[in-house]
Amino acid sequence: xxxxxxxxxxxxxDAVSAEVTPRPEWTAAVxxxxxxxxxxxxxxxxxxxxxxxxxxxxxxxxxxxxxxxxPQPAPEPDRTTRHxxxxxxxxxxxxSCWGVSPAGTPTVVLETGLGGHAATYDEVRAxxxxxxxxxxxxxxxxxxxxxANSFPRTARTLxxxxxxxxxxGGLGRSIVLVTDGFxxxxxxxxxxDHPELVTGLVFLDPRGPHVSRAEARALGEPAPGEVxxxxxxxxxxxxxxxxxxxxxxxxxxxxxxxxALLDAPGPAxxxxxxxxxxxxxxxxxxxxxxxxxxxxxxQAWQADQDLLASESTSGAVRDVPEVSGSLAASAPxxxxxxxxxxxxxxx
Amino acid sequence: xxxxxxxxxxxxxxxxxxxxxxxxxxxxxxxAFAELVAARSTALLRTAFLLAGSRGDAEDLLQExxxxxxxxxxxxxxxxxxxxxxxxxxxxxLLRWRRRRWTSEIPFGExxxxxxxxxxxxxxxxxxxxxxxxxxxxxxxxVLAYYEDLPELRIAELLGCSTGAVKSHRARALxxxxxxxxxxxxxxxxxxx
Numbered sequence: 028x029x030x031x032x033x034x035x036x037x038x039x040x041d042a043v044s045a046e047v048t049p050r051p052e053w054t055a056a057v058x059x060x061x062x063x064x065x066x067x068x069x070x071x072x073x074x075x076x077x078x079x080x081x082x083x084x085x086x087x088x089x090x091x092x093x094x095x096x097x098p099q100p101a102p103e104p105d106r107t108t109r110h111x112x113x114x115x116x117x118x119x120x121x122x123s124c125w126g127v128s129p130a131g132t133p134t135v136v137l138e139t140g141l142g143g144h145a146a147t148y149d150e151v152r153a154x155x156x157x158x159x160x161x162x163x164x165x166x167x168x169x170x171x172x173x174x175a176n177s178f179p180r181t182a183r184t185l186x187x188x189x190x191x192x193x194x195x196g197g198l199g200r201s202i203v204l205v206t207d208g209f210x211x212x213x214x215x216x217x218x219x220d221h222p223e224l225v226t227g228l229v230f231l232d233p234r235g236p237h238v239s240r241a242e243a244r245a246l247g248e249p250a251p252g253e254v255x256x257x258x259x260x261x262x263x264x265x266x267x268x269x270x271x272x273x274x275x276x277x278x279x280x281x282x283x284x285x286x287a288l289l290d291a292p293g294p295a296x297x298x299x300x301x302x303x304x305x306x307x308x309x310x311x312x313x314x315x316x317x318x319x320x321x322x323x324x325x326q327a328w329q330a331d332q333d334l335l336a337s338e339s340t341s342g343a344v345r346d347v348p349e350v351s352g353s354l355a356a357s358a359p360x361x362x363x364x365x366x367x368x369x370x371x372x373x374x
Numbered sequence: 375x376x377x378x379x380x381x382x383x384x385x386x387x388x389x390x391x392x393x394x395x396x397x398x399x400x401x402x403x404x405x406a407f408a409e410l411v412a413a414r415s416t417a418l419l420r421t422a423f424l425l426a427g428s429r430g431d432a433e434d435l436l437q438e439x440x441x442x443x444x445x446x447x448x449x450x451x452x453x454x455x456x457x458x459x460x461x462x463x464x465x466x467x468l469l470r471w472r473r474r475r476w477t478s479e480i481p482f483g484e485x486x487x488x489x490x491x492x493x494x495x496x497x498x499x500x501x502x503x504x505x506x507x508x509x510x511x512x513x514x515x516x517v518l519a520y521y522e523d524l525p526e527l528r529i530a531e532l533l534g535c536s537t538g539a540v541k542s543h544r545a546r547a548l549x550x551x552x553x554x555x556x557x558x559x560x561x562x563x564x565x566x567x
Contacts, residue, residue: 032552039501040521044420053433057411064444065404
């Protein structure tokens, strides 16, 4: 043994550990998780008592007959508050879930916009987690998640990742998906590819599949003396610079995938309830373009939002007043209300 | 076999089944857990950090251990030893986490094999990165022995191995640390750099 090394190790471990203190939000999450565990235990105890009483009553009152073939409810999925890495086949995605909900209610998946952060949903999550299980995740290559295997990414590859996460992460067979901005495209593909999983869709200020083409068309041909912004935007569309985003998601490929889905005959989302929330002052967030072009951009944006809602026999567009930016952060009560609506908890 | 009252230091009883019949007065498990998190999360997180090697993994490890212990609370008869059970669960979870991030950590390569200078004591601050790079079992033995001050017999119980294996892990870990925790000697000169 080497006493000097042992002493150094001892001192080092003491010194390193002394710098570690729990983050308040982590402690709060653990306490909340324990409360949910405790609530689950209490519910199970109560259910046992009720079930025992019901059995006795049935034996006494209805001797013999019918309920024998009654199917048992599916086991309640794990509702522990936790942050975990979920293996989706050789790579992992970071998944965080909060809250509890009675069996039979959907899991809410909050999808951030491109470049967005899950924290923008904090208020929505806090509002919903008492009634529903709410999850966020880091898309491939963001947060703690491993990078994707191939590039560019498209709405369909994002959707495939989400489907794998739902399966491997045990999120259940009933999902309410909330998307923000561009991720409406991957959300639409997810709903189209996995209608059996999707109980409801909430699109926050969605970008539709025809927007880029309509915007590029509205810019028109170069004209002498035009404002510099027009030249820049025209170049942006010509060089597809939008697709050089942090997640390397191709806009044209994603838009083509969703256009194929939505332009096919019949409602792409069937009877799945859809709520599109649109910031009423969204036009103010557009670039300072000449009035006519600005109007055409705004119309194209709104037309695609209408289209997304019309792809459900139970779709609606709601203008959120006095908001021009992120609805998740600016209008959380509208978002949680829409989630409850499509989840069948609020009419 | 241990007795109630946490006689084996912070890691409490060796297993949840081996409890004394002379246990303390009944305690509400829910209240005890909330109190444990509120009062002892700093100490628990520090041990988790040393075992796991990073804050994120430490938080995951401790959270998972807390929930696992809570779900097994009907077997935890001595609620005053809850902290020991949680610590024990952390170690066992750590050994099961085969696919966690640290298992895929890639050491940056062999450190230069420079000679140690007799009588020199390495400065604090250099050891932690080296401890982090130890294999999980070696790191666990180092933390349990030098941070938690557990005897080899108890460490062997926690790791599910023999005391001989514990000695071997400790010896290998110390040898690696002794090799790397050195003040480099100038080439050919013997002067300290």
